[in-house]
Amino acid sequence: MKRPFTLSTAIFLATVQLASAAQADEILVSSGGGALQDAQREAFFKPTEKALNIKINESTATGLQDVRVQVDSGSVSWDIVDISAEECAIGSKQGLFEPIDYNIVKADGIDPSMVHKDWIGQFYYSTVMAWNTDTVGKNGVKPKDWADFYDVEKFPGTRSVYDHPRGNLEIALLADGVDPAKLYPLDVDRAFKKLATLKPSIGIWWNSGAQSAQLIKDGEADFIQIWNGRLAAAMRDGAKAEFTYNQGLLMADCFLIPKGAPHKDLAMKALAMFMSPEQQATFAKHIDYGPVNAKAFETGILDDADRKRVNSSPENAKSQVMVSDEWWGEHGTEMIERWQNFKQQ
Structure with a gap:
């Protein structure tokens, strides 16, 4: 027998639709925790949440092995992950990451050695x-x-x-x-x-x-x-x-989007903001690690004292390898x- 479409049914369906919409407007970012993730939260996550009107949830990862486990199991929960650039180079060869759309993520100002088909440098230490x-x-x-x-x-x-x-x-x-x-x-x-x-x-x-x-x-x-x-x-x-x-x-540490990320398209938009000169400069205000985007030093956010302190400023980077x-x-x-x-x- 066909059940009548009741008010309670309508409320239930509306609730499901709202929940689905909310879930679609969320991403899960995994990083290393501690002071690093605190700085990322202030410089990357909070401004991006506001600009894109989304929710960025947080998790922690210990390295590439954690990404590999999710991808190999076909049960990926992370949308963006922070690991070392060395591990990104390994994971890329193993096909663990989604390609980065550089029409969305702008790499202007970033050293070519930090820009790859499926990962991008995030900060220098x-x-x-x-x-x-x-x-x-x-x-x-x-x-x-x-x-x-x-x-x-x-x-x-x-x-x-x-x-x-x-x-x-x-x-x-x-x-x-x-x-x-x-x-x-x-x-x-x-x-x-x-x-x-x-x-x-x-x-x-x-x-x-x-x-x-x-x-x-x-x-x-x-x-x-x-x-x-x-x-x-x-x-x-x-x-x-x-x-x-x-x-x-x-x-460097890098950002990647794991293969099979549940919200890949939204993650790409968030990643584009993380790599912007303004957010990169703000990151260096919160921790003693430097932007990979050299245009961060042209934003006016970092003052002379910051340039002296930050390791990737032009003044400090020129004497390093x-x-x-x-x-x-x-x-x-x-x-x-x-x-x-x-x-x-």
């Missing part, structure tokens, strides 16, 4: 050399580059390095005199040979940004290679340290295995 001012530079002589970091006779003291080959191989080659413009492809044998000379002076191999910040704050290392954002936070918290952007390594995510995407697995063997020798 730098691996820099820092030192404990209580134990280094008392004689007026301060280290200026990675060659000094490796010179344990001229600059005695304990060293602390990131427990990962990415960055360490570049640093070893720079310390050995390789021209920054000719780093790639990396001379891996030469890099590990140089690393072996520093190994006896490495007191701690750190594994997280929080650990590196605590080491410099507690004065447990005389010299440390450290991410500039973590160092800046530690110095604001009282760490007695100095650093230099000279020969710093510019690295861009890490090749393409090279690491191709060779990273092999290098990690060799790194573990090197540490055990």
Whole structure:
């Protein structure tokens, strides 16, 4: 028997339609949490919600493996994900991401090395050399580059390095005199040979940004290679340290849209806003990581003090070296295995 179309039925259908419309006007963005996601929320998510009249929900991801699990299972819940650019290079080769529509997402002002068919650089962080001012530079002589970091006779003291080959191989080659413009492809044998000379002076191999910040704050290392954002936070918290952007390594995180994202079209519009010069500049107001969009420095949002502070400003970027995510995407697995063997020798 055909049921009558009642008022309650009409209300139910209207509710379902409204719920569907609301769901269609929402996206789920996954990032790394903490201060990074706080900055993204203020610079990217809130302004985009207002401009597009949508809701941006948030989640956290630990890396490419999380994306791969969702895509392989055919049950993708994330619309935009933030992971390292190195992992983006790997995931791209594995076909895990949706193509980016560059008619919508404008890449003007972004270095071509950060613009790919299915991922785009989001922000830069730098691996820099820092030192404990209580134990280094008392004689007026301060280290200026990675060659000094490796010179344990001229600059005695304990060293602390990131427990990962990415960055360490570049640093070893720079310390050995390789021209920054000719780093790639990396001379891996030469890099590990140089690393072996520093190994006896490495007191701690750190594994997280929080650990590196605590080491410099507690004065447990005389010299440390450290991410500039973590160092800046530690110095604001009282760490007695100095650093230099000279020969710093510019690295990046990226944004991607997972293959099968439920709201791909809306995610593309949101991504376009995230990459705009204005939102990129605002991001750098909230955290010590720099815009990938160079036009951010033309918006007037970042003042002279910001330009001095931000790692990717033209003044600071010119003395640094861009890490090749393409090279690491191709060779990273092999290098990690060799790194573990090197540490055990």
